[in-house]
Amino acid sequence: MKNTYPSYYKDFACIADKCPDTCCAGWQIVVDAESAAKYRCANGEIGDKLRKSMAVDDDGDTVFVSHNRRCPFLQNDNLCKIYIELGKEALCKTCTLFPRFVTDLGGRKETGLSLSCPEAARLHFANDMPLTFETVEEDSPVQPNSIDPTLYFTLLKAQKTAINILQNRKYPVNRRLIAFLRFCDEVQAKIRAKDLSEISAEEEYFLPVSASLSKAKRVLNRYADILKALEKLDADWNSELNEIKILSYKKAESFAAVLLQNEYEAEHLAVYFAFRYFMTTAFDKNLASKSRFTVFSVLICLILEASLPDFNTKSARIEAIRRYSKEIEHSAENMYTVFTAIKKSRFFGSDNLINILSCEYQPKEK
C-alpha cells in the first residue's frame, strides 16, 4: 500500500513533559475494545486503577474517566503512568495514534499530524518554504473498498491542482483562497454531472469580487454564533469565543491584510486542511463542503489569533490554530455541526466566503 505524508512527518517525536499542552487533558480518551480487554486483566496496583478508571459513556464508548479534565493516568509531571509502568505497547489505539491521522483510501493512505498537537503545529509552521509531500510504498496489504476508481483518480489530480493553487505565490494568499474555492466548485459541478474530465485553474479564478463590507460582517457574526453554540472541550475556548463577535467586526475591514501579513502561515494552514479532507470526497462526493471548511477554518484561526494577548506573533498564531483544531477537529459532535451548517446555510456559500476574502485592505493615511 502507498502512503502519502507531509515531508516533515518523520521528524515528529512527542515532547511529553515538555509539551505546553498535553493531549491527555481536556477530553476523554476512548479505549478500544482490545486494549480495554487487556486492561481488565492487568495485574497489580496499575491493574486495579485501570479497572476503576474505565466507564462506558453516553455514546457507548469505553473511556477513561477524567479527573479535573485530565486523564487519570497523567501524572503531575505530565508523563503517562501506563507508558511508564506497562510500556509503550500497552497504550490504547487513541494514545498510540495521536496526533497522527490516517485517511484510508484502499490502495493508498494519507497520513498526517493533527495541528491540535503543539509539536506537530511547530513542525508544520517551522519554515516558510511551500509544504511538500512524499509517497512511499509500504509493506501493508491493500484494503478492499467501495471507492469509484474514476472518481478517485479525478480527485487525486484535482487535489494536486488545488494544493498548487494554494501555493501559487504569484498571487496574494487571499486570491489563492478565492481561486481554490472556485476550482473546487467547478470540480464539484463535474462530480454532480458525472463528467470527470480534467479542469485546470484559469487566471480569472484568482480575481476578487467587488466586496461588500457590511455583508462580510453579517456573515462573520453568523459564523461566531455557530461556533459559540458548539460543545466546548477547553474552558479557555469559551472566553475566546466571547470576543469573536466584536473581533469579527473589527477584522472584517482588513481580512485580506491579516491574511497578507501571515501569508505563509495562511497558506500552510489551508494546505493542511486541503490535504486532510480533500480526498474524503471519495466517500461522500461532497467536495464543496471540504473546500468551504478549509477557507472558513483559515478565517476563524486568524480571528482567534487576534483574541490572544500576544497576537501577531508566531506563538499566538500556532496557539490559535492548535485550539481551533482541538475544539473542532477532535469533537465528532462539533465537526458534524459545522459541516451541517456548511452544507445547509447560505452563509457558507462560496460567494460569501469570496466576499470576505475580497475585502481588500485600505491602509490608513498617516
Ligand code: SF4
Ligand atoms: S500534544 Fe503532542 S507533544 Fe504534547 S503530549 Fe500529546 S503528542 Fe506529545
